[in-house]
Amino acid sequence: MVTEDIIQELPYSKPFLFVDEILEIDDDHIKGSYTFLKDEYFYAGHFKDNPITPGVILTECMAQIGMACFGIYLLKGEWVEADFGVAMTSSDINFYKPVYPEEKVTVIANKEYFRFNKLKCKVAMYNSKDVLVAKGIVAGVAFRK
Amino acid sequence: MTKEELLSKLKTIITPYVQNEEGLNTLTENTDFIKDLEINSANLVDVVLDVEDEFDIEIDNESMEKMLTIKASIAVIEDKLASK
Numbered sequence: 001m002v003t004e005d006i007i008q009e010l011p012y013s014k015p016f017l018f019v020d021e022i023l024e025i026d027d028d029h030i031k032g033s034y035t036f037l038k039d040e041y042f043y044a045g046h047f048k049d050n051p052i053t054p055g056v057i058l059t060e061c062m063a064q065i066g067m068a069c070f071g072i073y074l075l076k077g078e079w080v081e082a083d084f085g086v087a088m089t090s091s092d093i094n095f096y097k098p099v100y101p102e103e104k105v106t107v108i109a110n111k112e113y114f115r116f117n118k119l120k121c122k123v124a125m126y127n128s129k130d131v132l133v134a135k136g137i138v139a140g141v142a143f144r145k
Numbered sequence: 146m147t148k149e150e151l152l153s154k155l156k157t158i159i160t161p162y163v164q165n166e167e168g169l170n171t172l173t174e175n176t177d178f179i180k181d182l183e184i185n186s187a188n189l190v191d192v193v194l195d196v197e198d199e200f201d202i203e204i205d206n207e208s209m210e211k212m213l214t215i216k217a218s219i220a221v222i223e224d225k226l227a228s229k
Contacts, residue, residue, distance in 0.1 A: 089187035
């Protein structure tokens with residue numbers, strides 16, 4: 001499966017799509033990136049006159065790359081966007097550095113297991129200086145609607 | 146392995162995922178994981194994976210879908226153990 005096709009198959013759209021490209025993918029891991037725009041909608045309020053990317057959005061970015069993109073790949077053609085739903089079922093993330101507007105982040109997810117349409121991964125996010133921004137574990141499911 | 150031993154092991158496995166602890170205290174063969182114990186459906190996968198590790202068996206999709214009650218789970222585990 002071509003990586004551009006995977007992004008096309010995602011059930012998200014702007015302003016809640018946080019994947020630009022998939023850099024590496026195989027049965028054990030995925031690596032992808034996203035550059036936060038200058039004017040993402042949440043910067044207006046997080047924080048007052050001091051835009052910093054919220055941790056929940058960093059978690060979402062890690063889940064969209066490490067769960068949704070990776071899961072679509074692991075489903076090997078079984079995925080049909082119209083027929084499936086996805087849900088994050090757990091997350092346990094620690095944050096180490098702030099991410100500002102226009103910063104590019106890279107997410108690496110390593111599969112712990114993919115069984116019965118549930119994917120659990122160790123995920124890590126790095127900034128453009130290759131410094132660790134966030135790290136932890138996420139899990140999610142794909143289910144037929 | 147006796148049925149009591151099997152039930153005891155299964156109870157240990159499901160305990161971390163149970164939201165309704167009262168259901169755990171009144172556990173019977175007919176206890177339903179989702180209705181009575183309020184285990185979330187994503188955690189049912191973890192229960193099945195823990196069962197595989199504990200009993201050194203492999204559980205296929207069809208068997209996994211059956212494992213919604215104590216009784217059904219014991220039946221699946223006994224079946225897989227017997228065919229090992």
